[in-house]
Amino acid sequence: MSTPAIVVVGAGPGVSGSVARLFAAEGYAVGLVGIDAAPLSELEATIADVDVRTAIADLTDVESATHAITGLGDHFGRIDVLHFNPSAFREKDPLELTVAELLQDVALGVGALLTAVQAARPYLSSGARVTVTGSMAADEPWHRAASLGVQKAGVRNLVHSLEATLAPDGIRAVSVTVQGTLAREGAFTPDRVAAAILAASRQDEDGWRTDVPYAG
Structure with missing residues (x-):
């Protein structure tokens, strides 16, 4: 297949949906991976004129997530952009949060990226990109959602x-740190964040940055 393809992991409304639509507008076939069929179907219906495929998976289940991503890779024959979006929001401060809850959240917000990249690797070739939706919570965590900052x-x-690890093979990775709160209007709409992610994926390789801040 000569058409480039993006696989959006943790697809749904918000930034991930905007990323999927934006890359579709750029001519990419789109693979959507998520845990619930309804949001995937709703998102799929908003993407026109390109090949769109969905796959349902529990991203914290290595076998399930791997099967979903490899199935999309087999269908498209390639993955040019792997976008990772999921995180867990749990409103608990460090005295309320249990170790089990923290590990559960990290399994989704961090561990699932390992699964996704390992599953996608056979379909990634030189020029491919791994992009991640980052957050200012990495630097300025809210104590009432302690696990999110850790993620x-x-x-x-x-x-x-x-x-x-991937750069020697011409595959680059980047996290876009969103330095604001998502909103329906203004600088931090999902569409504007998606545009920042697209731009980060197209950085000049000679000056490649793995962490690109988006301050609006």
């Missing part, structure tokens, strides 16, 4: 390691 700091750190 966002962890996933950004993992992106640095992925970049060092």
